[in-house]
Amino acid sequence: MPHPVSKVPSHLPSRLTISLWDFTWYTRTTPGEPFADLDVAFEQAVERGYNTVRICAMPFLLFGDHGIDTAALRFTSMGGDVGVRTRWYDAAGGAVLDGRAHLLELFRAAERHGCHVILSSWEYQQSPAFLEGPEWYEALMAVDPDDRHRVMAEAMSDLVQFLKDHGLAERIAYAELHNEVDLSRLSLAGGGGPADVYWPQRPFVESAVARMQERHPDILATTCYGIPPHLDIGAVPDNGEVAHFHIYVYGVLGALEKWAGVRAVDGFPSPELRSLLRDDAPDMASYEGKVDPWRLSATGVSASMFYSHDWMDTARWDRWLYENYGRWREAMSTAVDERLDVLARHARRTGTPLVIGEGWVGYTPLLAEFEDGPVGQGIAERAITRCIELGAWGAVLGSNSAPHHPGWDNVEWQRTWNRRLTLGDAAA
Template sequence: MKDFFGRGRPLAIAMWDFSWLERRGPGEGFEDWDKAVSELVERGYDAVRIDPYPQLIALSDTGSFALDPVWEACGWGSIKPITVSNVLENLLEFLRVCQKHGVLVGLSGWFRHKESDSYVSKLKMPEDFAQIWIDLLRKIESAGLYDTILYVDFCNEFPNWLDCAPKGENGAPLPRDSAETTAWSNRCIEAFKAVFPQMPVTFSISSEFYRMEREDYGKWDFLEPHIWMNSDGDGRFDFTLRREGRIYDGQDFREGMAASKALYEESPEYWKMVLRTQIAHFASFARSRDIPLVTTECWAIVFYNECGLDWAWMKELCEVGVQEAVKTGCWAAIGTSNFCAPQFPGMWADVAWHRALTDCIHGKAE
């Protein structure tokens, strides 16, 4: 399983979500793609996961789209409304930069843009949804960049974020283990694989892990669970609040994160044990299904940011997560945190820390 991607070792992967395109202003981290990718390589990473906006490219290669922020306090994506244009051209240029530096790219769709909601919701058939990915891969292939793509994650944290996923009478997505959702995801994969049979595919997941035993992963090439120390259902780390169900409020966020650190420091060995237990569970499940694991969002707590907060305890937990995942031998690609990106200088600036963890992933410090 360690060599699922055929690179001779597990890969170290970072998550750059939609930030690669939305945070291009001065000081936002991605104003210079060549510099950002060069620094990624300096830190020992092999790959990066991004949102290529397949739904926007399906609407128009060259159009302009107004993007609203998803998180006010977190640093993923723009923290203010912006407009992006020529998304395909930007994507291809970013892929060229990655190709230049030998960095592989995992594609993952968030489908978070309000202007595309109505379009995506009209994709009634899973084959229609697969087609927007097929069309995107064909454009990437035509540009000579197909070999830069590591995998396709059809939907981030499926079935959340996806308006065309099967829904119940209340309008909420049906559970992943429902017959309808299982059939939908399998048909999507079948349609895509009919055109690109060699491209590894998955749907990443982040919740309701108790359903995994009942789920059919027969057509998935690998599992991409997002695993955090506080995803065990304990609830005590859920300090961040929503305002009107839309975005996170900055002051509540800062207070919550400070409280999170205090809670962790009351019993750090306990919380490390909680994380280790979850990793062991996923490894056991992967062995039982003979399926590789990839994890790109992970280890400490889900939300954090700069705003004067201490990163030491977060890094401590991330070290535990990486080391435990490596020990299992079940992961084909491993992230080091949710914050392995230049807009998080508290995490990004420590080159030696990143190198130690990517060396561990590569088997140099097991």
């Protein structure tokens, strides 16, 4: 039974077609980078059928109590050639921004192009790693873990008030406490997503979301789970005003990572991983030490994973996935169906609109094409079709469908499926 989006304010779209702009809308703004001109980025988004972008609004950095000068923020790369072929990390570096002014510029551009913005934060995950110095990261980690949810709620609420003061509140689709609270450093239990993370975090998340709602009852407020506990959905607080979740099925991708030891620390790189690397890949020893230790800690991506993604021969990577996909096809399809069904039931029970803010396969090297190719698109199409059938308020076509990924070039596919999402008709 489709879930009615009855709680959606009348000034917002009846369906959200979402492009994931994450933190890249401020880390990749130098000439020639995808967000050098926000109007161009929005023009391209609208051309592809999007009406909403989801961002790290950096609320703690812009409105936290830390003494950082946000009028001259200097962003950089990971260092040297680290990250140049790693998805989300291929920033050129060198951007200098007035943070609050840049936020207003984004919202005014959204207004000019008829788009809306989902507010989130990646600050306890990745964003601080792109600042020139460690002060942002250090300020975040200095907050007592038991107080981090509250501090983020206050910062996000201050940011919403700032947008209201500038007449831009109607551009806000809704506000999330933080991206993937279960996979973040918001609490001591965070960072890995094991089953025992969810219940201990529940009261902190619930209280923080309630604080956002108290300060701005006219703005939908919620939270976000990266690995939704679909087998124990009661661990998710009931007071979120949007049922926002992510679904990455991994399947064959997870099998490749385990087989090759992509995320391993001991015995890295394995012979299996070496068989997938480019012929010009350097020794790992020459790669270590290129990234400041604090920067690695701030992003949570290990030097070994940067090495794996930067030096992957993506043709070999994709070939392995295609050759082994048949063993995982049914499991991946079932995972999409079952998780969406559980999340839709949660949305109906709580009377909230369902949004899938990220998905569908998983995290791949920047130039790998499996997820944007025929099999990956087929998985996405199955998921999007099910979202439409379940009456979801919004969904991504895929996390790679954004200006900073090669998948952005699949223009007609995005137009087609965003049209179907907009019409709420899987066969449109």
